[in-house]
Amino acid sequence: MIGSDVVIENVSKSFGDFAALNDVSIGIKKGEFFSLLGPSGCGKTTLLRIIAGFEQPESGTVLLDGKDVLPLPPDGRKANTVFQNYALFPHLTVFENVAFSLRLKKQPEAAVRERVNEYLRLVELQTHGSKKPAQLSGGQKQRVAIARALINEPSVLLLDEPLSALDAKLRQHMLIELDAIHDKIGITFIYVTHDQQEALSVSDRIAVMNAGKVLQVGTPQEIYEAPATDFVAKFIGETNLYEGSILSVNGELVTIESAEFGSVQVTDTDPPPSGTRVSWTVRPEKIRIGPDKPSTSRNALNLIQGRVDEPIYSGFQTKFYVKTAGGATLKVIKQHADWSDEGPEIAWKDEVWLSFSAEDAFLVEVKG
Amino acid sequence: MKRGPGGLYATPAIVWLTVFFIAPLFIIVLYSFLRPGLRGGVEWSLTFDAYRAIANPTFAKVTLNTIVVALGATLVTLLIALPCGYYMARSKNQTLLLLLVIIPFWTNFLIRIYAWIAILGNEGFLNDMLQALGLTNDSIRFLYNRWAVALVLVYTYLPYAILPLFSTIDKFDFSLLEAARDLGASKFGAIRRVLMPNIKGGVLTAFLFTFIPIFGAYAVPLLVGGTESYMLGNLIADELTKSRNWPLASAISLVITLVTTIGVMLLVRANGANVLGGGKEASEAKAEQSAPLLNASLVALPHSGGGAS
Numbered sequence: 001m002i003g004s005d006v007v008i009e010n011v012s013k014s015f016g017d018f019a020a021l022n023d024v025s026i027g028i029k030k031g032e033f034f035s036l037l038g039p040s041g042c043g044k045t046t047l048l049r050i051i052a053g054f055e056q057p058e059s060g061t062v063l064l065d066g067k068d069v070l071p072l073p074p075d076g077r078k079a080n081t082v083f084q085n086y087a088l089f090p091h092l093t094v095f096e097n098v099a100f101s102l103r104l105k106k107q108p109e110a111a112v113r114e115r116v117n118e119y120l121r122l123v124e125l126q127t128h129g130s131k132k133p134a135q136l137s138g139g140q141k142q143r144v145a146i147a148r149a150l151i152n153e154p155s156v157l158l159l160d161e162p163l164s165a166l167d168a169k170l171r172q173h174m175l176i177e178l179d180a181i182h183d184k185i186g187i188t189f190i191y192v193t194h195d196q197q198e199a200l201s202v203s204d205r206i207a208v209m210n211a212g213k214v215l216q217v218g219t220p221q222e223i224y225e226a227p228a229t230d231f232v233a234k235f236i237g238e239t240n241l242y243e244g245s246i247l248s249v250n251g252e253l254v255t256i257e258s259a260e261f262g263s264v265q266v267t268d269t270d271p272p273p274s275g276t277r278v279s280w281t282v283r284p285e286k287i288r289i290g291p292d293k294p295s296t297s298r299n300a301l302n303l304i305q306g307r308v309d310e311p312i313y314s315g316f317q318t319k320f321y322v323k324t325a326g327g328a329t330l331k332v333i334k335q336h337a338d339w340s341d342e343g344p345e346i347a348w349k350d351e352v353w354l355s356f357s358a359e360d361a362f363l364v365e366v367k368g
Numbered sequence: 369m370k371r372g373p374g375g376l377y378a379t380p381a382i383v384w385l386t387v388f389f390i391a392p393l394f395i396i397v398l399y400s401f402l403r404p405g406l407r408g409g410v411e412w413s414l415t416f417d418a419y420r421a422i423a424n425p426t427f428a429k430v431t432l433n434t435i436v437v438a439l440g441a442t443l444v445t446l447l448i449a450l451p452c453g454y455y456m457a458r459s460k461n462q463t464l465l466l467l468l469v470i471i472p473f474w475t476n477f478l479i480r481i482y483a484w485i486a487i488l489g490n491e492g493f494l495n496d497m498l499q500a501l502g503l504t505n506d507s508i509r510f511l512y513n514r515w516a517v518a519l520v521l522v523y524t525y526l527p528y529a530i531l532p533l534f535s536t537i538d539k540f541d542f543s544l545l546e547a548a549r550d551l552g553a554s555k556f557g558a559i560r561r562v563l564m565p566n567i568k569g570g571v572l573t574a575f576l577f578t579f580i581p582i583f584g585a586y587a588v589p590l591l592v593g594g595t596e597s598y599m600l601g602n603l604i605a606d607e608l609t610k611s612r613n614w615p616l617a618s619a620i621s622l623v624i625t626l627v628t629t630i631g632v633m634l635l636v637r638a639n640g641a642n643v644l645g646g647g648k649e650a651s652e653a654k655a656e657q658s659a660p661l662l663n664a665s666l667v668a669l670p671h672s673g674g675g676a677s
Contacts, residue, residue, distance in 0.1 A: 052550060053549075053550075054546055054549075054550075073549070074546070074549040074550050075549055075550070075551075075552045075553060075554065080550055080551065081546075081547070081550045083543055083546070083547055085541070085543060087541065087543045087544050087546065087547035088547075089544060089547070089548075089562055089566075090544075090566060091562075091565040091566055100548070100551050100553075100561075101551040101552045104551065104552045104553055104557065105552065148551065149550075149551075152551060152552065
């Protein structure tokens with residue numbers, strides 16, 4: 001099987017007054033594991049359904065390997081879908097479900113048998129062929145849906161929140177399996193999810209969407225480390241997001257004046273001129289926390305004093321809400337290391353010092 | 369097994385069924401083995417005359433005619449009801465559409481038949497229209513034949529087919545149709561291969577809800593039919609009221625009841641076996657599947673052979 005590249009150009013779609021997609025353009029590379037990530041109602045499923053052929057956009061084009069597929073019906077596209085609720089045919093057995101598309105094509109029975117068994121092996125269900133979907137567990141149903149979609153040898157596999165109906169442990173397991181299947185067959189996967197953890201862990205690239213628009217397209221690292229907008233910063237993982245105005249710019253080093261912290265140093269590859277109002281962010285795990293003022297002469301290190309408002313212990317880490325002198329509350333995550341590296345214990349109401357490097361803090365958005 | 373108060377709760381139903389269903393059925397069975405009284409009623413002496421009388425060509429002819437009309441009308445009803453039910457299930461105005469389906473029930477059944485006579489009669493609305501439009505000079509005789517009977521029967525029992533079909537299709541997961549399309553099925557192929565097998569139970573229920581009462585139809589063939597559309601219901605009524613042969617009427621009723629009951633049971637069994645072919649694990653689902661069908665047949669049974677409708 002060979003994957004296709006998928007190009008979405010200026011696609012818009014509305015349902016009544018509701019604009020589900022607003023001039024969306026995305027380029028997806030051959031063989032990529034590409035995620036559409038966003039909250040419910042952001043248009044990600046609508047976009048997937050347009051690629052599959054279940055919806056027609058009002059404007060724009062969808063190209064598969066450079067060929068416009070919008071005039072084609074769903075059964076005429078080299079894309080197959082794994083549906084959110086699996087959509088297994090309840091009146092057919094697992095074997096018959098997987099064989100569905102081959103039998104439609106009137107392939108000889110011996111060939112059907114061989115191919116179906118091959119794909120049931122791929123998803124490790126070879127012994128469940130004669131069962132009905134109602135007799136399977138959620139994870140097994142999911143795998144039948146995947147085998148059924150893949151047996152058609154599509155060049156693009158569309159996955160619509162395929163793991164949302166599974167419990168957390170199984171979700172992790174299926175995610176790894178999905179990734180393994182992707183590596184094995186190498187076709188393009190387009191994966192719709194509202195779960196940023198899922199998207200971060202398997203995707204080659206992610207498009208973050210909100211309110212019918214694509215906010216940022218990038219690798220998981222780019223999206224996590226350098227979010228393009230406030231929404232992306234808040235939606236992906238946990239973060240501290242604040243506003244201020246630029247005091248001075250020195251190369252990529254930007255000093256921001258903010259009411260809560262005094263002056264803070266952050267980085268940006270292409271900073272706007274001083275005086276501009278901006279938002280900036282620093283991830284909670286990038287902030288160090290300690291009882292004493294760090295004795296360092298390092299440049300571009302931000303030092304903030306505060307008091308622990310709320311420590312939340314969760315085994316491998318503790319999250320602190322630290323109230324600063326300026327009235328802001330910063331989230332700080334301390335990873336627990338082995339005893340030699342653990343450092344002094346920090347408790348509720350302790351006076352603490354926070355420090356983070358300017359290289360870990362980013363300018364996000366220019367405010368009007 | 370421990371007996372809870374469940375038996376007590378069932379008392380009203382048991383009393384009701386005993387008094388109004390089992391006891392009359394017992395009387396019918398008893399009467400069918402007695403001699404007819406001179407002015408109706410029975411004489412208390414045992415005989416098989418009634419069952420011997422059934423074995424004559426008139427009875428066979430009426431039975432055949434009844435089967436033809438009932439099967440034809442039921443088939444047409446289902447063919448109309450299926451798209452209706454599908455449309456209702458997909459519509460956003462389900463409550464309104466349901467109301468529209470139920471509205472005919474607000475008018476008395478006989479009045480609705482007379483309304484059809486007013487529409488189809490020689491001096492009726494339809495003939496007036498055709499003549500006013502100059503399409504015909506003489507009035508056309510629409511009424512008093514098999515077609516009129518079938519038309520009014522279809523009209524009468526359409527809601528009974530639409531409602532079970534709607535409720536089954538409404539529970540159908542329409543993303544299955546998308547999945548079928550996605551896997552290469554045409555629009556029609558998706559409906560045939562995925563929708564139809566999954567709503568089989570509803571189709572069967574709709575079939576029973578229409579076929580059984582139509583099979584025992586009496587008023588409709590009496591009022592809009594002619595001699596050629598004489599049905600079993602009419603035969604029973606005539607034996608009862610004109611020939612005053614109550615034992616024969618009872619025997620015919622019993623034969624119809626027996627035949628429909630066996631037919632229904634075979635249908636339910638065949639359907640159950642088909643829907644969930646093989647597999648012990650499926651037996652639970654199977655019981656679930658056939659229960660509503662059995663209920664349907666029980667509800668519909670009192671209609672059969674009664675000839676009251």
